[in-house]
Amino acid sequence: MLRKIWKKTKSTISSKQGRNLNSSNQSHLEEIKISPDIDWNLKCIDQILGSSEDIITRPFDLGGGGQRAAIVYIDGLGDDYYIADIIMGMLMDTGPKLPKGYQNTMDYVARRLLPAGEIKAVFSMGKVFKGVLSGTTALLLDGFASALIIGTPPKAIGRRVEQPESENVVRGPRESFTENLKTNMLLIRRILKNPYLRIKTHNIGVYTGTKVLVVYIEGLADKNLVGEVNRRIKSIDIDGVLESGYIEQLIEDAPNSIFPTVGNTERPDRAAAGLLEGKVAIITDGSPVVLVAPWLFWNILQTPEDYYSRPYTTSILRMIRLGAVLITMFLPAAYVALVSYQPEMLPTVLAITIAASREGIPFPTLVEILLMGLVFESLREAGVRLPRAVGQAVSIVGALVIGDIAVSAGFFSAPGVVITALAGISSFAVPALIDAYIPIRLTTVVLSGFLGFYGLGLFMFVLLVHLCSLRSLGVPYLTPVSPMELSAWKDVFIRAPLWMMDRRPPGLSKGNKRRMARDMKPGPPPPGGGEKD
Amino acid sequence: MSMGSSTKISGRQAVFLITSTIFSTMVIFLPTFMIDIAKQDAWLAVFPTAVLGIATGNICARLGERFPGKNIIEYAPSIIGRLPGKAVGLIFITTFILLNSYIVREFAEIFLNIFMPETPMFIFIASILLVSSYTVLQGLEVLARANTITLIFYVVIIFTIVSLNLPNYMLDNLTPVLEFGPGRVIGSTYPATVFFAEAYMITMLAPYLDKQRQGRAVVFWGVASAGFLLLVLMLAGLAALKCEAGRTQFIALSLARRISIGEFIERLDPLVMLMWMGGLLIKVTVFYYFTVTGLSSWLGTKGHKAFIIPVGIVLAFMAGYLWDNNIEFRYQLSAILPAVSVPIQLGVPLLLLIIALIRGKGSEKGN
Numbered sequence: 001m002l003r004k005i006w007k008k009t010k011s012t013i014s015s016k017q018g019r020n021l022n023s024s025n026q027s028h029l030e031e032i033k034i035s036p037d038i039d040w041n042l043k044c045i046d047q048i049l050g051s052s053e054d055i056i057t058r059p060f061d062l063g064g065g066g067q068r069a070a071i072v073y074i075d076g077l078g079d080d081y082y083i084a085d086i087i088m089g090m091l092m093d094t095g096p097k098l099p100k101g102y103q104n105t106m107d108y109v110a111r112r113l114l115p116a117g118e119i120k121a122v123f124s125m126g127k128v129f130k131g132v133l134s135g136t137t138a139l140l141l142d143g144f145a146s147a148l149i150i151g152t153p154p155k156a157i158g159r160r161v162e163q164p165e166s167e168n169v170v171r172g173p174r175e176s177f178t179e180n181l182k183t184n185m186l187l188i189r190r191i192l193k194n195p196y197l198r199i200k201t202h203n204i205g206v207y208t209g210t211k212v213l214v215v216y217i218e219g220l221a222d223k224n225l226v227g228e229v230n231r232r233i234k235s236i237d238i239d240g241v242l243e244s245g246y247i248e249q250l251i252e253d254a255p256n257s258i259f260p261t262v263g264n265t266e267r268p269d270r271a272a273a274g275l276l277e278g279k280v281a282i283i284t285d286g287s288p289v290v291l292v293a294p295w296l297f298w299n300i301l302q303t304p305e306d307y308y309s310r311p312y313t314t315s316i317l318r319m320i321r322l323g324a325v326l327i328t329m330f331l332p333a334a335y336v337a338l339v340s341y342q343p344e345m346l347p348t349v350l351a352i353t354i355a356a357s358r359e360g361i362p363f364p365t366l367v368e369i370l371l372m373g374l375v376f377e378s379l380r381e382a383g384v385r386l387p388r389a390v391g392q393a394v395s396i397v398g399a400l401v402i403g404d405i406a407v408s409a410g411f412f413s414a415p416g417v418v419i420t421a422l423a424g425i426s427s428f429a430v431p432a433l434i435d436a437y438i439p440i441r442l443t444t445v446v447l448s449g450f451l452g453f454y455g456l457g458l459f460m461f462v463l464l465v466h467l468c469s470l471r472s473l474g475v476p477y478l479t480p481v482s483p484m485e486l487s488a489w490k491d492v493f494i495r496a497p498l499w500m501m502d503r504r505p506p507g508l509s510k511g512n513k514r515r516m517a518r519d520m521k522p523g524p525p526p527p528g529g530g531e532k533d
Numbered sequence: 534m535s536m537g538s539s540t541k542i543s544g545r546q547a548v549f550l551i552t553s554t555i556f557s558t559m560v561i562f563l564p565t566f567m568i569d570i571a572k573q574d575a576w577l578a579v580f581p582t583a584v585l586g587i588a589t590g591n592i593c594a595r596l597g598e599r600f601p602g603k604n605i606i607e608y609a610p611s612i613i614g615r616l617p618g619k620a621v622g623l624i625f626i627t628t629f630i631l632l633n634s635y636i637v638r639e640f641a642e643i644f645l646n647i648f649m650p651e652t653p654m655f656i657f658i659a660s661i662l663l664v665s666s667y668t669v670l671q672g673l674e675v676l677a678r679a680n681t682i683t684l685i686f687y688v689v690i691i692f693t694i695v696s697l698n699l700p701n702y703m704l705d706n707l708t709p710v711l712e713f714g715p716g717r718v719i720g721s722t723y724p725a726t727v728f729f730a731e732a733y734m735i736t737m738l739a740p741y742l743d744k745q746r747q748g749r750a751v752v753f754w755g756v757a758s759a760g761f762l763l764l765v766l767m768l769a770g771l772a773a774l775k776c777e778a779g780r781t782q783f784i785a786l787s788l789a790r791r792i793s794i795g796e797f798i799e800r801l802d803p804l805v806m807l808m809w810m811g812g813l814l815i816k817v818t819v820f821y822y823f824t825v826t827g828l829s830s831w832l833g834t835k836g837h838k839a840f841i842i843p844v845g846i847v848l849a850f851m852a853g854y855l856w857d858n859n860i861e862f863r864y865q866l867s868a869i870l871p872a873v874s875v876p877i878q879l880g881v882p883l884l885l886l887i888i889a890l891i892r893g894k895g896s897e898k899g900n
Binding site: 334338341342344345346347451452453454455457458460461462464465468469476478481482483484 | 656657682802814
């Protein structure tokens with residue numbers, strides 16, 4: 001009979017090499033019931049797990065003798081001391097007789113003997129494997145057609161909580177998510193001490209079985225939204241999930257768009273801020289990047305620090321960020337259009353300066369800007385991949401050779417270099433849109449090389465229509481600018497003082513809209529009555 | 534994405550759509566036409582024409598309210614019988630195509646003449662229709678959202694131009710008032726009617742409103758804000774340029790070119806150009822969309838997407854070959870088009886409303 005099961009398993013595994021990739025592997029294992037015969041069980045485990053080196057099956061006798069038992073765990077995933085000392089120690093030290101009040105040995109073991117926080121009886125081999133492979137310990141008892149899955153403290157491996165790499169702030173918490181799911185969940189839980197914080201678990205990936213958590217606050221997040229996120233994640237059927245990027249790409253609304261419709265962050269405070277606005281966070285095991293959805297265009301321009309510092313400079317910075325996005329997308333194209341088609345639109349002095357420095361340049365403006373762009377992007381790419389010491393050399397080569405010598409040698413014009421550098425540097429002001437910059441810059445430069453401002457204008461319109469057609473989990477991408485929600489403009493182009501933003505952004509949270517009490521504007525105490533407190 | 538009756542836009546979006554549709558072509562040639570006739574009193578003519586536009590829209594909206602969820606092509610047969618109703622539908626679709634070919638041609642003429650005289654006309658016509666058909670494909674909701682942003686941009690630019698021209702204004706340019714008598718003012722309303730009468734687009738737009746009974750308010754605010762923008766622009770143009778304004782082709786562009794502040798903020802033409810492009814593309818798309826959905830209702834087909842390409846091709850040919858040159862085009866636009874299209878835009882809905890009232894067709898107020 002065992003052989004039969006093994007054959008069936010093997011055939012399912014091999015059929016999975018084909019096109020039809022579904023979770024039949026595991027569902028087949030679910031069908032194998034645990035037998036009362038412990039030898040059969042152990043053989044079965046041994047065969048299906050392929051007697052791998054790190055699978056430990058340890059048969060022993062329960063204290064008092066007679067009752068055969070075995071524990072199964074993976075070497076190194078759980079704490080060795082806990083397994084050997086607490087679990088086995090407790091089991092081996094029991095007396096020979098079953099005390100009163102317990103139905104049988106299994107019941108006794110589960111209710112009395114094991115001091116573990118998490119304990120669960122399962123009846124199929126599939127569940128045993130699932131438990132063991134995710135780091136818990138399984139206990140089998142002879143004569144019982146069930147097993148106990150015993151929660152085991154994990155061995156401390158991996159990074160500690162460190163500073164965020166790409167979302168640094170001067171003012172604000174300096175913690176970032178790690179690769180450990182439990183740590184990440186803890187980081188969020190520690191900020192939101194609320195009983196309505198909800199977590200739904202999914203196991204995605206036939207081979208990796210990666211845990212994916214959908215986190216939201218009940219009452220703030222729209223029910224349909226949460227349902228839709230869960231539905232999309234549940235429908236993912238893939239061999240493995242190695243990073244949250246897999247989830248992002250498989251659940252986003254507009255997979256063909258160059259704009260991100262699912263956000264990501266490595267900052268717990270940012271994820272918590274999203275949850276407070278009625279968004280949903282998705283934590284993937286093994287990834288320090290947490291997804292946040294719905295994610296709208298204007299979210300890209302916001303940084304967590306915007307809300308921690310006072311509003312004035314922040315508001316200006318936000319407009320600078322928007323300006324940087326526009327510059328990096330459209331400035332090279334506008335330059336090409338101006339120089340090659342409408343030089344009369346430049347102020348006279350500027351036009352003469354540009355014309356003078358373009359004197360004797362061998363390339364037309366379009367080609368010059370394209371080449372410069374190519375050089376800039378390859379320098380940037382080289383700088384990212386190279387070790388730090390060599391990277392500096394590259395930047396020196398870039399700055400000196402390209403910036404200075406190429407101009408004085410007469411290959412490129414100085415304005416062309418300035419424009420390209422400006423566009424390139426501006427792209428770092430809002431790095432979240434990095435996917436969109438290069439294709440847009442390239443297209444606009446080529447279009448305005450052929451059609452001038454007219455081509456640029458047409459492209460801008462197409463881009464606008466495209467942005468308007470996007471939705472992130474049903475919310476139009478450009479909300480609150482279009483569809484217009486004037487009340488929410490306090491947090492779009494500027495960041496209004498905190499006490500003015502007393503409502504959550506529209507379109508997300510349906511019921512609970514107010515996020516602070518009325519009249520939170522601080523002020524001096526009323527004259528005469530202030531000192532009594 | 535969604536289409537037909539599941540497409541819904543808010544009242545505000547509809548107001549914005551009407552404003553952009555009416556204003557985006559009006560801003561280009563119309564001030565010149567009007568100033569040609571009425572000189573410094575041309576701005577007075579904005580009021581009667583706006584009232585006419587509101588009246589047209591009001592009639593169309595009232596008619597639409599009797600048939601909630603239906604456009605004029607769908608309900609015309611139930612008022613005056615199947616065959617005449619279908620004929621009315623066909624007339625409407627024809628006016629959409631005709632007006633649209635004027636718009637596309639106007640669009641192409643502007644960019645050909647003032648910005649890129651060496652580029653062949655068909656490149657402009659083809660690219661406009663390509664972009665526009667992409668937008669039609671995305672649907673009315675997306676169009677309405679895109680329009681919100683182009684209109685914000687539009688209004689910001691107009692007020693920038695108007696306020697940066699402050700040093701150039703001479704109130705003397707506006708006097709004497711009624712120098713040539715009220716007749717000229719009335720006369721200058723003639724070319725303006727065709728633009729304001731475009732408020733009749735509510736006959737096609739009404740079914741998509743998320744609240745059915747707001748048609749009249751939508752049309753009122755849409756036309757009124759377009760009229761207000763025109764008034765501001767005309768007053769600014771006249772005050773800054775006087776009757777020279779009648780000789781320039783494009784008043785907004787002349788205003789933008791006059792700006793010179795600190796010898797640095799000057800020549801804002803690219804902004805005007807982008808503004809025109811945004812508005813015109815929206816307008817072309819609006820009429821394109823109505824043609825396509827109109828055809829779909831007229832033939833009773835389920836989807837309208839199959840009509841996008843054929844209508845685009847027809848439009849391209851009409852825009853390219855109906856007029857030989859710019860002079861002929863401008864003459865027809867200012868002299869002939871109003872006489873042909875206003876009776877249809879205003880007259881047909883009025884007639885239908887009267888007949889519907891007499892024969893008691895459609896639902897009465899309150900249900």
